[in-house]
Amino acid sequence: MLASVSLFAQATGNSWDLPANIAFGIISVIAIGAALRMVTTNNVVHSALYLLIVLASVAAVYILLGAEFAAATQVLVYIGAILVLLLFGVMLTRARLGGDEDLNYEQRWIGLGVSVLLFVVMTYSIWEQYGTKDEARLVGYEPQRTAEVADSIFSTYIVPFEAVSVLLLAALIGAVVVARRD
Amino acid sequence: MQSQVLALNVGWAEWPLKTLGVLGVVLLPAGTTVYLYLFKMVSFMQSRLGPMEAGPYGSMQLLAEVGKNLQKEDIFPAKADRTVFAMAPYVVLTSTFLLALIVPFGPEAGFASLDTGNFDATTFDGVGVFYAMAVTSISVVGILMAGWASASKYSLMGGLRAAGQLIAYELPLILAVVGVVIQAGTLSLQGIVYSQINGEIFGFGGLGLPYILTQFVGFFIFMIAVQAELTQAPFDMPIAESELVSGYLTEYSGFRFLMFFIGEFATAAVFGFLGSVLFLGGWAVPPFVMDIFGIDEFSNWFNFIGPAVMATKMLILTFIIYWIRFTYPRFREDQLQKFAWKVLIPISLVNIAITGVLKVAF
Numbered sequence: 001m002l003a004s005v006s007l008f009a010q011a012t013g014n015s016w017d018l019p020a021n022i023a024f025g026i027i028s029v030i031a032i033g034a035a036l037r038m039v040t041t042n043n044v045v046h047s048a049l050y051l052l053i054v055l056a057s058v059a060a061v062y063i064l065l066g067a068e069f070a071a072a073t074q075v076l077v078y079i080g081a082i083l084v085l086l087l088f089g090v091m092l093t094r095a096r097l098g099g100d101e102d103l104n105y106e107q108r109w110i111g112l113g114v115s116v117l118l119f120v121v122m123t124y125s126i127w128e129q130y131g132t133k134d135e136a137r138l139v140g141y142e143p144q145r146t147a148e149v150a151d152s153i154f155s156t157y158i159v160p161f162e163a164v165s166v167l168l169l170a171a172l173i174g175a176v177v178v179a180r181r182d
Numbered sequence: 183m184q185s186q187v188l189a190l191n192v193g194w195a196e197w198p199l200k201t202l203g204v205l206g207v208v209l210l211p212a213g214t215t216v217y218l219y220l221f222k223m224v225s226f227m228q229s230r231l232g233p234m235e236a237g238p239y240g241s242m243q244l245l246a247e248v249g250k251n252l253q254k255e256d257i258f259p260a261k262a263d264r265t266v267f268a269m270a271p272y273v274v275l276t277s278t279f280l281l282a283l284i285v286p287f288g289p290e291a292g293f294a295s296l297d298t299g300n301f302d303a304t305t306f307d308g309v310g311v312f313y314a315m316a317v318t319s320i321s322v323v324g325i326l327m328a329g330w331a332s333a334s335k336y337s338l339m340g341g342l343r344a345a346g347q348l349i350a351y352e353l354p355l356i357l358a359v360v361g362v363v364i365q366a367g368t369l370s371l372q373g374i375v376y377s378q379i380n381g382e383i384f385g386f387g388g389l390g391l392p393y394i395l396t397q398f399v400g401f402f403i404f405m406i407a408v409q410a411e412l413t414q415a416p417f418d419m420p421i422a423e424s425e426l427v428s429g430y431l432t433e434y435s436g437f438r439f440l441m442f443f444i445g446e447f448a449t450a451a452v453f454g455f456l457g458s459v460l461f462l463g464g465w466a467v468p469p470f471v472m473d474i475f476g477i478d479e480f481s482n483w484f485n486f487i488g489p490a491v492m493a494t495k496m497l498i499l500t501f502i503i504y505w506i507r508f509t510y511p512r513f514r515e516d517q518l519q520k521f522a523w524k525v526l527i528p529i530s531l532v533n534i535a536i537t538g539v540l541k542v543a544f
Protein backbone atom coordinates (compact mmCIF):
# COMPACT_ATOMS: atom_id res chain seq x y z
CA MET A 1 0.00 0.00 0.00
CA LEU A 2 2.69 2.48 1.08
CA ALA A 3 4.90 1.38 -1.78
CA SER A 4 2.14 2.10 -4.27
CA VAL A 5 1.58 5.53 -2.73
CA SER A 6 5.26 6.42 -3.09
CA LEU A 7 5.26 5.09 -6.66
CA PHE A 8 2.30 7.30 -7.35
CA ALA A 9 4.15 10.25 -5.83
CA GLN A 10 7.16 9.57 -8.06
CA ALA A 11 5.03 9.27 -11.13
CA THR A 12 3.29 12.56 -10.55
CA GLY A 13 6.44 14.43 -9.57
CA ASN A 14 7.10 16.80 -6.75
CA SER A 15 5.93 19.95 -8.43
CA TRP A 16 2.33 18.82 -8.19
CA ASP A 17 0.15 18.86 -5.17
CA LEU A 18 0.66 15.41 -3.66
CA PRO A 19 -2.38 15.23 -1.32
CA ALA A 20 -4.60 16.35 -4.18
CA ASN A 21 -3.14 13.62 -6.39
CA ILE A 22 -3.78 10.93 -3.79
CA ALA A 23 -7.33 12.18 -3.32
CA PHE A 24 -7.78 12.22 -7.09
CA GLY A 25 -6.58 8.60 -7.26
CA ILE A 26 -9.03 7.45 -4.60
CA ILE A 27 -11.93 9.37 -6.12
CA SER A 28 -11.27 8.08 -9.62
CA VAL A 29 -11.08 4.46 -8.44
CA ILE A 30 -14.46 4.92 -6.72
CA ALA A 31 -15.93 6.62 -9.79
CA ILE A 32 -14.71 3.98 -12.27
CA GLY A 33 -15.85 1.11 -10.04
CA ALA A 34 -19.28 2.67 -9.60
CA ALA A 35 -19.56 3.35 -13.34
CA LEU A 36 -18.80 -0.31 -14.15
CA ARG A 37 -21.32 -1.53 -11.59
CA MET A 38 -23.87 0.93 -12.92
CA VAL A 39 -23.92 -0.69 -16.35
CA THR A 40 -23.59 -4.29 -15.13
CA THR A 41 -26.12 -4.39 -12.30
CA ASN A 42 -29.50 -6.03 -12.88
CA ASN A 43 -31.52 -3.60 -10.81
CA VAL A 44 -32.72 -0.25 -12.15
CA VAL A 45 -32.65 1.50 -8.77
CA HIS A 46 -29.18 0.19 -7.95
CA SER A 47 -28.07 1.42 -11.33
CA ALA A 48 -29.39 4.91 -10.54
CA LEU A 49 -27.67 4.87 -7.13
CA TYR A 50 -24.35 3.88 -8.70
CA LEU A 51 -24.84 6.78 -11.07
CA LEU A 52 -25.20 8.97 -7.96
CA ILE A 53 -21.75 7.82 -6.79
CA VAL A 54 -20.25 8.58 -10.21
CA LEU A 55 -21.78 12.07 -10.33
CA ALA A 56 -20.73 12.83 -6.75
CA SER A 57 -17.17 11.72 -7.55
CA VAL A 58 -17.08 14.05 -10.53
CA ALA A 59 -18.21 16.89 -8.25
CA ALA A 60 -15.39 15.98 -5.86
CA VAL A 61 -12.89 16.13 -8.73
CA TYR A 62 -14.19 19.61 -9.61
CA ILE A 63 -13.56 20.68 -6.00
CA LEU A 64 -10.00 19.33 -6.25
CA LEU A 65 -9.50 21.36 -9.41
CA GLY A 66 -10.64 24.51 -7.64
CA ALA A 67 -13.80 24.78 -9.73
CA GLU A 68 -16.21 25.15 -6.83
CA PHE A 69 -18.98 26.70 -8.87
CA ALA A 70 -18.93 23.80 -11.32
CA ALA A 71 -18.98 21.36 -8.38
CA ALA A 72 -22.01 23.00 -6.77
CA THR A 73 -23.76 23.09 -10.15
CA GLN A 74 -22.98 19.41 -10.65
CA VAL A 75 -24.59 18.54 -7.30
CA LEU A 76 -27.59 20.82 -7.77
CA VAL A 77 -28.39 19.88 -11.36
CA TYR A 78 -27.31 16.25 -11.70
CA ILE A 79 -27.91 14.89 -8.20
CA GLY A 80 -30.60 17.25 -6.94
CA ALA A 81 -32.69 17.39 -10.08
CA ILE A 82 -31.89 14.83 -12.78
CA LEU A 83 -31.09 11.85 -10.57
CA VAL A 84 -34.03 12.53 -8.24
CA LEU A 85 -36.41 12.75 -11.20
CA LEU A 86 -34.91 9.53 -12.58
CA LEU A 87 -35.43 7.70 -9.27
CA PHE A 88 -38.89 9.22 -8.96
CA GLY A 89 -39.88 8.02 -12.42
CA VAL A 90 -38.41 4.55 -11.93
CA MET A 91 -40.21 4.11 -8.61
CA LEU A 92 -43.53 5.27 -10.02
CA THR A 93 -43.39 2.78 -12.89
CA ARG A 94 -41.25 -0.34 -12.48
CA ALA A 95 -38.84 -0.82 -9.67
CA ARG A 96 -38.91 -4.41 -8.58
CA LEU A 97 -36.90 -5.30 -5.54
CA GLY A 98 -34.29 -7.85 -6.48
CA GLY A 99 -33.20 -7.91 -10.11
CA ASP A 100 -34.69 -7.78 -13.57
CA GLU A 101 -33.24 -10.42 -15.90
CA ASP A 102 -34.38 -8.63 -19.05
CA LEU A 103 -32.27 -5.63 -18.13
CA ASN A 104 -29.38 -7.30 -19.94
CA TYR A 105 -29.71 -5.49 -23.16
CA GLU A 106 -28.82 -7.09 -26.50
CA GLN A 107 -27.05 -4.04 -27.82
CA ARG A 108 -24.52 -3.98 -25.00
CA TRP A 109 -21.66 -5.04 -27.29
CA ILE A 110 -22.29 -2.03 -29.53
CA GLY A 111 -22.40 0.13 -26.40
CA LEU A 112 -19.09 -1.32 -25.27
CA GLY A 113 -17.56 -0.54 -28.66
CA VAL A 114 -18.80 3.05 -28.59
CA SER A 115 -17.52 3.64 -25.07
CA VAL A 116 -14.08 2.18 -25.88
CA LEU A 117 -13.91 4.41 -28.97
CA LEU A 118 -14.89 7.45 -26.90
CA PHE A 119 -12.32 6.55 -24.25
CA VAL A 120 -9.54 6.29 -26.85
CA VAL A 121 -10.45 9.57 -28.53
CA MET A 122 -10.69 11.49 -25.26
CA THR A 123 -7.52 10.01 -23.79
CA TYR A 124 -5.65 10.82 -27.00
CA SER A 125 -6.82 14.42 -27.12
CA ILE A 126 -6.14 15.06 -23.41
CA TRP A 127 -2.72 13.42 -23.71
CA GLU A 128 -1.90 15.56 -26.73
CA GLN A 129 -2.88 18.70 -24.88
CA TYR A 130 -1.43 18.15 -21.40
CA GLY A 131 0.49 14.89 -21.48
CA THR A 132 3.97 16.27 -21.97
CA LYS A 133 4.10 17.76 -18.46
CA ASP A 134 5.16 21.04 -19.97
CA GLU A 135 4.48 23.22 -16.97
CA ALA A 136 4.62 26.43 -18.93
CA ARG A 137 1.27 25.49 -20.44
CA LEU A 138 -0.32 25.24 -17.04
CA VAL A 139 0.64 28.73 -15.93
CA GLY A 140 -2.47 30.75 -15.41
CA TYR A 141 -4.65 27.74 -14.62
CA GLU A 142 -5.62 29.01 -11.19
CA PRO A 143 -8.69 28.18 -9.15
CA GLN A 144 -11.68 29.78 -10.75
CA ARG A 145 -13.42 32.50 -8.83
CA THR A 146 -17.18 32.56 -8.95
CA ALA A 147 -17.20 36.24 -9.83
CA GLU A 148 -14.97 35.53 -12.84
CA VAL A 149 -17.35 32.79 -13.98
CA ALA A 150 -20.25 35.22 -13.71
CA ASP A 151 -18.34 37.97 -15.52
CA SER A 152 -17.45 35.74 -18.44
CA ILE A 153 -20.98 34.31 -18.71
CA PHE A 154 -22.55 37.75 -18.82
CA SER A 155 -20.00 39.41 -21.09
CA THR A 156 -17.98 37.10 -23.36
CA TYR A 157 -20.51 34.28 -23.56
CA ILE A 158 -23.74 36.25 -23.27
CA VAL A 159 -25.09 35.17 -26.68
CA PRO A 160 -24.55 31.41 -26.23
CA PHE A 161 -25.89 31.72 -22.67
CA GLU A 162 -29.10 33.39 -23.85
CA ALA A 163 -29.44 30.90 -26.72
CA VAL A 164 -29.19 27.98 -24.29
CA SER A 165 -31.72 29.65 -21.97
CA VAL A 166 -34.22 30.03 -24.81
CA LEU A 167 -33.59 26.43 -25.90
CA LEU A 168 -34.27 25.16 -22.36
CA LEU A 169 -37.39 27.29 -22.09
CA ALA A 170 -38.64 25.89 -25.40
CA ALA A 171 -37.98 22.34 -24.16
CA LEU A 172 -39.88 23.13 -20.94
CA ILE A 173 -42.90 24.51 -22.76
CA GLY A 174 -42.74 21.60 -25.20
CA ALA A 175 -42.82 19.13 -22.30
CA VAL A 176 -45.89 20.84 -20.85
CA VAL A 177 -47.65 20.76 -24.24
CA VAL A 178 -46.84 17.07 -24.77
CA ALA A 179 -47.89 16.12 -21.25
CA ARG A 180 -51.27 17.91 -21.39
CA ARG A 181 -53.98 15.61 -22.68
CA ASP A 182 -56.70 18.16 -23.49
CA MET B 183 -3.42 27.33 5.18
CA GLN B 184 -4.38 28.81 8.49
CA SER B 185 -3.73 26.67 11.52
CA GLN B 186 -5.48 28.87 14.00
CA VAL B 187 -8.77 28.03 15.62
CA LEU B 188 -10.25 30.96 17.53
CA ALA B 189 -6.82 32.63 17.25
CA LEU B 190 -5.15 29.77 19.13
CA ASN B 191 -2.32 28.15 17.24
CA VAL B 192 -3.18 24.47 17.11
CA GLY B 193 -1.04 23.29 14.18
CA TRP B 194 -1.86 19.84 12.89
CA ALA B 195 -4.72 19.40 15.38
CA GLU B 196 -6.82 21.84 13.37
CA TRP B 197 -8.62 19.26 11.24
CA PRO B 198 -9.54 16.81 14.03
CA LEU B 199 -10.81 19.81 16.00
CA LYS B 200 -12.85 21.00 13.05
CA THR B 201 -14.34 17.53 12.63
CA LEU B 202 -15.39 17.56 16.28
CA GLY B 203 -16.72 21.07 15.74
CA VAL B 204 -18.96 19.98 12.85
CA LEU B 205 -20.27 17.11 14.99
CA GLY B 206 -21.01 19.62 17.74
CA VAL B 207 -22.70 22.06 15.39
CA VAL B 208 -24.95 19.29 14.09
CA LEU B 209 -25.73 17.42 17.32
CA LEU B 210 -25.86 20.10 20.05
CA PRO B 211 -28.42 22.42 18.40
CA ALA B 212 -30.48 19.36 17.41
CA GLY B 213 -30.57 18.18 21.04
CA THR B 214 -31.26 21.66 22.39
CA THR B 215 -34.15 22.36 20.03
CA VAL B 216 -35.67 18.92 20.55
CA TYR B 217 -35.62 19.36 24.33
CA LEU B 218 -36.69 23.02 24.40
CA TYR B 219 -39.34 22.92 21.71
CA LEU B 220 -40.38 19.36 20.89
CA PHE B 221 -40.51 18.24 24.54
CA LYS B 222 -41.20 21.38 26.55
CA MET B 223 -42.75 24.11 24.41
CA VAL B 224 -45.32 21.84 22.82
CA SER B 225 -46.18 20.46 26.25
CA PHE B 226 -46.84 23.93 27.60
CA MET B 227 -48.89 24.75 24.49
CA GLN B 228 -51.04 21.71 25.31
CA SER B 229 -51.26 22.50 29.07
CA ARG B 230 -49.07 19.62 30.24
CA LEU B 231 -45.64 19.39 31.75
CA GLY B 232 -43.82 17.12 29.30
CA PRO B 233 -40.99 14.86 30.45
CA MET B 234 -40.18 15.53 34.13
CA GLU B 235 -38.60 12.31 35.43
CA ALA B 236 -35.15 12.04 33.83
CA GLY B 237 -32.93 14.75 35.32
CA PRO B 238 -34.07 18.19 36.49
CA TYR B 239 -37.17 19.18 34.51
CA GLY B 240 -36.64 16.16 32.30
CA SER B 241 -33.47 17.60 30.80
CA MET B 242 -31.84 14.15 30.55
CA GLN B 243 -34.85 12.75 28.69
CA LEU B 244 -32.98 13.06 25.39
CA LEU B 245 -30.14 10.83 26.60
CA ALA B 246 -32.72 8.30 27.72
CA GLU B 247 -34.34 8.35 24.29
CA VAL B 248 -31.01 7.93 22.50
CA GLY B 249 -30.04 5.09 24.85
CA LYS B 250 -33.37 3.39 24.24
CA ASN B 251 -33.02 3.61 20.47
CA LEU B 252 -29.43 2.36 20.53
CA GLN B 253 -30.44 -0.74 22.49
CA LYS B 254 -33.22 -1.72 20.11
CA GLU B 255 -32.84 -4.50 17.59
CA ASP B 256 -31.76 -3.43 14.11
CA ILE B 257 -34.70 -4.81 12.13
CA PHE B 258 -34.69 -5.33 8.37
CA PRO B 259 -38.01 -6.21 6.66
CA ALA B 260 -37.89 -9.68 5.07
CA LYS B 261 -38.14 -8.47 1.46
CA ALA B 262 -36.16 -5.27 1.90
CA ASP B 263 -33.18 -4.39 -0.24
CA ARG B 264 -30.74 -4.61 2.67
CA THR B 265 -27.89 -2.48 1.35
CA VAL B 266 -30.02 0.41 0.16
CA PHE B 267 -32.17 0.19 3.30
CA ALA B 268 -29.08 0.43 5.48
CA MET B 269 -27.46 3.26 3.49
CA ALA B 270 -30.48 5.58 3.30
CA PRO B 271 -30.13 7.26 6.75
CA TYR B 272 -26.45 7.97 6.07
CA VAL B 273 -27.30 9.80 2.84
CA VAL B 274 -29.81 12.00 4.70
CA LEU B 275 -27.27 12.77 7.46
CA THR B 276 -24.56 13.49 4.87
CA SER B 277 -26.69 16.27 3.46
CA THR B 278 -27.03 17.81 6.95
CA PHE B 279 -23.29 17.64 7.66
CA LEU B 280 -22.39 19.13 4.27
CA LEU B 281 -24.80 21.97 4.98
CA ALA B 282 -23.32 22.65 8.44
CA LEU B 283 -19.85 22.81 6.92
CA ILE B 284 -20.11 26.29 5.43
CA VAL B 285 -21.93 28.24 8.14
CA PRO B 286 -19.68 31.09 9.41
CA PHE B 287 -19.65 31.57 13.19
CA GLY B 288 -17.22 34.48 13.34
CA PRO B 289 -14.62 36.33 11.24
CA GLU B 290 -12.38 33.25 11.28
CA ALA B 291 -14.56 30.69 13.06
CA GLY B 292 -15.87 28.24 10.54
CA PHE B 293 -15.16 24.85 9.05
CA ALA B 294 -14.75 25.11 5.28
CA SER B 295 -15.80 28.31 3.66
CA LEU B 296 -15.66 27.22 0.00
CA ASP B 297 -15.00 30.88 -0.58
CA THR B 298 -11.44 31.48 -1.62
CA GLY B 299 -10.14 28.74 0.57
CA ASN B 300 -10.16 30.60 3.88
CA PHE B 301 -12.27 32.83 6.05
CA ASP B 302 -10.53 35.89 4.75
CA ALA B 303 -12.51 38.95 5.63
CA THR B 304 -11.44 41.02 2.65
CA THR B 305 -12.36 38.94 -0.39
CA PHE B 306 -15.94 37.84 -0.62
CA ASP B 307 -15.94 35.49 -3.50
CA GLY B 308 -17.26 32.00 -3.46
CA VAL B 309 -20.17 29.69 -3.83
CA GLY B 310 -21.48 29.68 -0.22
CA VAL B 311 -25.21 30.12 -0.76
CA PHE B 312 -25.24 28.19 -4.02
CA TYR B 313 -23.42 25.28 -2.36
CA ALA B 314 -25.89 25.31 0.53
CA MET B 315 -28.85 25.11 -1.84
CA ALA B 316 -27.12 22.31 -3.78
CA VAL B 317 -26.36 20.03 -0.84
CA THR B 318 -29.88 20.47 0.57
CA SER B 319 -31.15 18.48 -2.39
CA ILE B 320 -29.06 15.39 -1.54
CA SER B 321 -31.42 14.41 1.29
CA VAL B 322 -34.19 13.72 -1.25
CA VAL B 323 -32.13 10.82 -2.61
CA GLY B 324 -31.85 9.32 0.88
CA ILE B 325 -35.58 9.60 1.45
CA LEU B 326 -36.36 7.99 -1.92
CA MET B 327 -33.90 5.19 -1.08
CA ALA B 328 -35.61 4.62 2.27
CA GLY B 329 -39.04 4.60 0.66
CA TRP B 330 -38.14 2.14 -2.07
CA ALA B 331 -35.90 -0.26 -0.14
CA SER B 332 -38.39 -0.85 2.70
CA ALA B 333 -40.56 -3.04 0.43
CA SER B 334 -43.70 -1.56 1.91
CA LYS B 335 -46.56 0.29 0.25
CA TYR B 336 -46.70 2.92 2.96
CA SER B 337 -42.98 3.57 2.71
CA LEU B 338 -43.08 3.87 -1.08
CA MET B 339 -46.02 6.27 -0.98
CA GLY B 340 -44.29 8.31 1.71
CA GLY B 341 -41.06 8.40 -0.26
CA LEU B 342 -42.79 9.52 -3.44
CA ARG B 343 -44.75 12.21 -1.59
CA ALA B 344 -41.56 13.41 0.09
CA ALA B 345 -39.71 13.61 -3.22
CA GLY B 346 -42.53 15.54 -4.90
CA GLN B 347 -42.73 17.93 -1.98
CA LEU B 348 -39.01 18.52 -1.63
CA ILE B 349 -38.59 19.17 -5.36
CA ALA B 350 -41.52 21.59 -5.33
CA TYR B 351 -40.28 23.58 -2.32
CA GLU B 352 -36.62 23.67 -3.28
CA LEU B 353 -37.43 26.22 -5.99
CA PRO B 354 -39.01 28.84 -3.68
CA LEU B 355 -36.17 28.22 -1.20
CA ILE B 356 -33.54 29.04 -3.81
CA LEU B 357 -35.50 31.92 -5.33
CA ALA B 358 -36.13 33.48 -1.90
CA VAL B 359 -32.42 33.55 -1.18
CA VAL B 360 -31.61 35.11 -4.57
CA GLY B 361 -33.05 38.42 -3.32
CA VAL B 362 -30.52 38.50 -0.48
CA VAL B 363 -27.71 37.58 -2.87
CA ILE B 364 -28.64 40.42 -5.23
CA GLN B 365 -28.73 42.91 -2.38
CA ALA B 366 -25.44 41.77 -0.84
CA GLY B 367 -23.77 41.43 -4.23
CA THR B 368 -22.04 38.19 -3.25
CA LEU B 369 -22.76 34.48 -2.91
CA SER B 370 -20.37 34.16 0.02
CA LEU B 371 -22.10 33.71 3.39
CA GLN B 372 -19.28 35.64 5.09
CA GLY B 373 -19.70 38.44 2.54
CA ILE B 374 -23.45 38.57 3.26
CA VAL B 375 -22.72 38.99 7.00
CA TYR B 376 -20.29 41.85 6.34
CA SER B 377 -22.60 43.64 3.93
CA GLN B 378 -25.32 43.53 6.60
CA ILE B 379 -22.93 45.04 9.17
CA ASN B 380 -21.91 47.82 6.79
CA GLY B 381 -25.47 48.53 5.63
CA GLU B 382 -27.34 51.64 6.62
CA ILE B 383 -31.02 52.33 7.23
CA PHE B 384 -31.62 55.74 5.59
CA GLY B 385 -28.12 56.86 6.51
CA PHE B 386 -28.32 55.45 10.05
CA GLY B 387 -25.69 52.74 10.46
CA GLY B 388 -26.22 51.94 14.14
CA LEU B 389 -28.23 48.83 13.47
CA GLY B 390 -26.48 47.79 10.29
CA LEU B 391 -29.02 46.51 7.81
CA PRO B 392 -30.36 43.05 8.62
CA TYR B 393 -31.87 41.85 5.38
CA ILE B 394 -35.07 40.80 7.13
CA LEU B 395 -36.02 44.50 6.89
CA THR B 396 -35.62 44.80 3.14
CA GLN B 397 -36.17 41.17 2.15
CA PHE B 398 -39.11 40.36 4.42
CA VAL B 399 -40.96 38.74 1.50
CA GLY B 400 -37.89 36.58 0.88
CA PHE B 401 -37.66 35.77 4.58
CA PHE B 402 -41.32 34.77 4.70
CA ILE B 403 -40.96 32.48 1.67
CA PHE B 404 -37.67 31.12 3.03
CA MET B 405 -39.30 30.11 6.32
CA ILE B 406 -42.28 28.46 4.58
CA ALA B 407 -39.99 26.58 2.20
CA VAL B 408 -37.75 25.47 5.08
CA GLN B 409 -40.82 24.17 6.91
CA ALA B 410 -41.72 22.14 3.84
CA GLU B 411 -38.15 20.96 3.22
CA LEU B 412 -38.07 19.62 6.78
CA THR B 413 -41.42 17.87 6.22
CA GLN B 414 -42.71 19.48 9.42
CA ALA B 415 -46.44 20.08 9.84
CA PRO B 416 -48.37 21.64 8.12
CA PHE B 417 -46.24 20.08 5.36
CA ASP B 418 -45.91 16.58 6.84
CA MET B 419 -47.79 14.57 4.18
CA PRO B 420 -44.77 12.27 3.61
CA ILE B 421 -45.07 10.90 7.14
CA ALA B 422 -48.79 11.52 7.60
CA GLU B 423 -49.47 9.14 10.49
CA SER B 424 -53.22 8.92 9.89
CA GLU B 425 -52.80 7.85 6.25
CA LEU B 426 -49.37 6.29 5.82
CA VAL B 427 -48.49 4.89 9.29
CA SER B 428 -45.20 6.79 9.25
CA GLY B 429 -44.38 7.20 5.56
CA TYR B 430 -40.83 6.41 4.54
CA LEU B 431 -39.90 5.86 8.20
CA THR B 432 -42.44 3.05 8.69
CA GLU B 433 -40.00 0.14 8.58
CA TYR B 434 -37.14 1.82 10.41
CA SER B 435 -36.38 1.17 14.05
CA GLY B 436 -33.61 1.53 16.56
CA PHE B 437 -30.36 3.09 15.44
CA ARG B 438 -31.42 3.84 11.87
CA PHE B 439 -34.63 5.54 13.01
CA LEU B 440 -32.53 7.59 15.41
CA MET B 441 -30.34 8.73 12.51
CA PHE B 442 -33.37 9.92 10.55
CA PHE B 443 -34.64 11.64 13.68
CA ILE B 444 -31.34 13.42 14.32
CA GLY B 445 -31.12 14.30 10.63
CA GLU B 446 -34.53 15.96 10.67
CA PHE B 447 -33.96 18.11 13.76
CA ALA B 448 -30.32 18.86 13.01
CA THR B 449 -31.34 20.08 9.56
CA ALA B 450 -33.93 22.32 11.21
CA ALA B 451 -31.19 23.81 13.38
CA VAL B 452 -28.74 24.21 10.50
CA PHE B 453 -31.42 25.94 8.44
CA GLY B 454 -31.90 28.18 11.47
CA PHE B 455 -28.19 29.06 11.31
CA LEU B 456 -28.44 29.65 7.57
CA GLY B 457 -31.52 31.84 7.98
CA SER B 458 -29.82 33.93 10.64
CA VAL B 459 -26.80 34.45 8.38
CA LEU B 460 -28.97 35.44 5.43
CA PHE B 461 -31.60 37.57 7.13
CA LEU B 462 -30.62 38.41 10.73
CA GLY B 463 -27.02 39.56 10.38
CA GLY B 464 -25.23 36.31 11.17
CA TRP B 465 -22.65 36.23 13.96
CA ALA B 466 -22.48 40.01 14.26
CA VAL B 467 -24.16 42.20 16.87
CA PRO B 468 -25.56 45.60 15.79
CA PRO B 469 -22.76 48.13 15.09
CA PHE B 470 -23.83 50.49 17.92
CA VAL B 471 -23.18 47.70 20.40
CA MET B 472 -19.75 47.21 18.80
CA ASP B 473 -19.11 50.95 19.29
CA ILE B 474 -19.99 50.73 22.99
CA PHE B 475 -17.41 48.00 23.52
CA GLY B 476 -14.94 49.65 21.18
CA ILE B 477 -14.46 46.69 18.84
CA ASP B 478 -14.93 46.42 15.09
CA GLU B 479 -16.30 43.63 12.95
CA PHE B 480 -12.88 42.06 12.39
CA SER B 481 -12.21 41.78 16.13
CA ASN B 482 -11.09 38.44 17.49
CA TRP B 483 -13.83 38.70 20.13
CA PHE B 484 -16.34 37.73 17.49
CA ASN B 485 -14.72 34.33 17.14
CA PHE B 486 -15.84 33.71 20.73
CA ILE B 487 -19.17 35.51 21.00
CA GLY B 488 -20.14 34.82 17.37
CA PRO B 489 -21.21 31.22 18.05
CA ALA B 490 -23.34 32.40 20.98
CA VAL B 491 -24.97 35.13 18.87
CA MET B 492 -25.62 32.59 16.12
CA ALA B 493 -27.11 30.13 18.63
CA THR B 494 -29.47 32.82 19.93
CA LYS B 495 -30.66 33.74 16.45
CA MET B 496 -30.97 30.07 15.50
CA LEU B 497 -33.15 29.43 18.57
CA ILE B 498 -35.44 32.30 17.55
CA LEU B 499 -35.86 30.94 14.02
CA THR B 500 -36.34 27.32 15.11
CA PHE B 501 -38.87 28.54 17.69
CA ILE B 502 -40.94 29.90 14.76
CA ILE B 503 -40.57 26.58 12.91
CA TYR B 504 -41.84 24.50 15.85
CA TRP B 505 -44.50 27.06 16.79
CA ILE B 506 -46.01 26.73 13.31
CA ARG B 507 -45.51 22.97 13.37
CA PHE B 508 -47.71 22.57 16.43
CA THR B 509 -50.27 25.22 15.46
CA TYR B 510 -51.54 24.38 11.99
CA PRO B 511 -53.15 21.18 10.68
CA ARG B 512 -51.78 19.32 7.68
CA PHE B 513 -52.30 20.49 4.09
CA ARG B 514 -53.87 18.19 1.53
CA GLU B 515 -51.45 16.77 -1.06
CA ASP B 516 -52.83 18.75 -4.02
CA GLN B 517 -53.13 21.96 -1.97
CA LEU B 518 -49.47 21.62 -1.09
CA GLN B 519 -48.33 21.40 -4.71
CA LYS B 520 -50.64 24.26 -5.76
CA PHE B 521 -49.31 26.42 -2.93
CA ALA B 522 -45.72 25.93 -4.04
CA TRP B 523 -46.16 26.36 -7.79
CA LYS B 524 -48.95 28.92 -7.97
CA VAL B 525 -48.28 31.09 -4.91
CA LEU B 526 -44.72 30.88 -3.58
CA ILE B 527 -42.78 30.68 -6.85
CA PRO B 528 -44.56 33.62 -8.56
CA ILE B 529 -44.20 35.79 -5.42
CA SER B 530 -40.51 34.98 -5.12
CA LEU B 531 -39.94 35.74 -8.83
CA VAL B 532 -41.64 39.12 -8.39
CA ASN B 533 -39.48 39.68 -5.31
CA ILE B 534 -36.33 39.00 -7.34
CA ALA B 535 -37.45 41.38 -10.09
CA ILE B 536 -38.25 44.20 -7.63
CA THR B 537 -34.98 43.65 -5.73
CA GLY B 538 -33.06 43.80 -9.00
CA VAL B 539 -34.76 47.06 -10.06
CA LEU B 540 -34.18 48.67 -6.66
CA LYS B 541 -30.56 47.50 -6.60
CA VAL B 542 -29.93 49.21 -9.94
CA ALA B 543 -31.93 52.32 -8.96
CA PHE B 544 -30.08 52.94 -5.66
